[in-house]
Amino acid sequence: MELQEAKQQFIDTWGTLGTEWGINKSVAQVHALLLSSNAPLSTDEIMERLVISRGNANMSIRQLVEYGIVYKKHIAGDRKEYFVAEKDVLKWAMKIAIMRKKKELDPVMDILKDITQATEEDKTEDGKAFHQTVKDIQVLTDQLETIANKVFQSNRADLLIKLFKLIV
Amino acid sequence: MELQEAKQQFIDTWGTLGTEWGINKSVAQVHALLLSSNAPLSTDEIMERLVISRGNANMSIRQLVEYGIVYKKHIAGDRKEYFVAEKDVLKWAMKIAIMRKKKELDPVMDILKDITQATEEDKTEDGKAFHQTVKDIQVLTDQLETIANKVFQSNRADLLIKLFKLIV
DNA sequence: TTTTATTTTCAAAAATTATTGAAAATTCAA
DNA sequence: TTGAATTTTCAATAATTTTTGAAAATAAAA
Numbered sequence: 001m002e003l004q005e006a007k008q009q010f011i012d013t014w015g016t017l018g019t020e021w022g023i024n025k026s027v028a029q030v031h032a033l034l035l036s037s038n039a040p041l042s043t044d045e046i047m048e049r050l051v052i053s054r055g056n057a058n059m060s061i062r063q064l065v066e067y068g069i070v071y072k073k074h075i076a077g078d079r080k081e082y083f084v085a086e087k088d089v090l091k092w093a094m095k096i097a098i099m100r101k102k103k104e105l106d107p108v109m110d111i112l113k114d115i116t117q118a119t120e121e122d123k124t125e126d127g128k129a130f131h132q133t134v135k136d137i138q139v140l141t142d143q144l145e146t147i148a149n150k151v152f153q154s155n156r157a158d159l160l161i162k163l164f165k166l167i168v
Numbered sequence: 169m170e171l172q173e174a175k176q177q178f179i180d181t182w183g184t185l186g187t188e189w190g191i192n193k194s195v196a197q198v199h200a201l202l203l204s205s206n207a208p209l210s211t212d213e214i215m216e217r218l219v220i221s222r223g224n225a226n227m228s229i230r231q232l233v234e235y236g237i238v239y240k241k242h243i244a245g246d247r248k249e250y251f252v253a254e255k256d257v258l259k260w261a262m263k264i265a266i267m268r269k270k271k272e273l274d275p276v277m278d279i280l281k282d283i284t285q286a287t288e289e290d291k292t293e294d295g296k297a298f299h300q301t302v303k304d305i306q307v308l309t310d311q312l313e314t315i316a317n318k319v320f321q322s323n324r325a326d327l328l329i330k331l332f333k334l335i336v
Numbered sequence: 337t338t339t340t341a342t343t344t345t346c347a348a349a350a351a352t353t354a355t356t357g358a359a360a361a362t363t364c365a366a
Numbered sequence: 367t368t369g370a371a372t373t374t375t376c377a378a379t380a381a382t383t384t385t386t387g388a389a390a391a392t393a394a395a396a
Contacts (some may be wrong), residue, residue, distance in 0.1 A: 010280075022187075031262075035301055038293065038294050043342085053385060053386045053387060055346085055386060056386070088304075115177060133203055134178060136257045140261065162311075194352090223357065223375075224355050226373065226375090228374095248373095
């Protein structure tokens with residue numbers, strides 16, 4: 001397999017995976033392209049390489065920079081902005097996880113808590129069953145959150161992984 | 169908050185969350201409706217309650233049954249099919265996780281392995297860096313997979329969660 | 337300042353995904 | 367069998383999401 005071919009496959013695969021998990025295909029592909037490139041790339045280079053419009057490239061890059069998994073890089077004597085991806089997997093994977101948790105999971109957990117409380121007093125069979133169902137979900141997500149927070153706060157997620165592999 | 173209101177909010181929230189994570193809104197809502205209902209529901213009841221078409225209801229239910237998180241329930245003297253949701257959170261959450269891992273993550277992991285191998289011999293600076301990047305991702309996902317498999321295989325995921333909370 | 341390069345914005349178009357609903361297929365009781 | 371009830375299918379339509387591309391805004395050089 002040619003190096004270029006391998007990179008292209010990586011970019012395509014990443015794009016598909018992103019789509020399946022609710023991440024925009026272009027965003028995922030720009031991320032993959034930057035991950036696969038040693039050198040910083042300009043918007044023009046990204047557009048050309050992925051065959052996407054300037055608007056799309058600009059929006060996608062901006063989102064990745066906002067996520068904190070792609071950095072701007074100034075190159076002396078060049079007016080263009082260049083971009084590089086964070087190469088430490090554990091670092092960027094955790095940033096994505098934290099961002100999605102905060103944006104999509106936390107609000108749901110708040111609502112689950114509300115519903116659990118609001119149905120606390122219900123005396124009907126149906127009401128009690130529903131309360132229990134929501135409470136079960138809420139308790140499980142709370143437990144998972146505790147674990148997630150501990151892992152996120154730690155700078156040694158790699159060690160935690162090894163530890164967990166060891167003891168289980 | 170009325171019980172009906174609470175249920176509706178649960179259904180809406182679940183639908184939104186599903187959408188954000190690449191699960192069809194109707195599928196997620198049917199799941200939430202069945203989770204929130206003690207009694208088994210027929211396709212007609214689901215259609216009526218969620219205001220969706222027969223086709224949509226049928227497809228959504230089928231998918232949930234395929235996932236193994238909703239069961240068919242025969243009611244004596246009634247020709248209609250009824251459906252109930254698996255109420256054990258840990259059980260259905262794990263089934264969803266296992267299903268999505270198999271369908272969406274495993275193929276990607278296979279491709280990452282291919283790319284890692286195919287770029288093993290590359291002697292260029294760029295090739296070596298790309299190889300390392302992909303390999304890092306691959307090693308991390310492999311570690312996470314090991315953990316996931318252990319949790320999935322265990323029937324006491326709840327205990328594992330408690331254990332992990334304890335030691336970390 | 338003026339000019340030129342670069343980035344950003346966003347309405348319009350395209351692509352994708354979800355949903356409908358009626359016809360076809362199936363199932364079951366009479 | 368026949369016929370009614372129920373389920374399934376799927377082409378057509380609707381809704382949503384993504385992408386484009388050109389104009390506006392911004393930034394840097396002349």
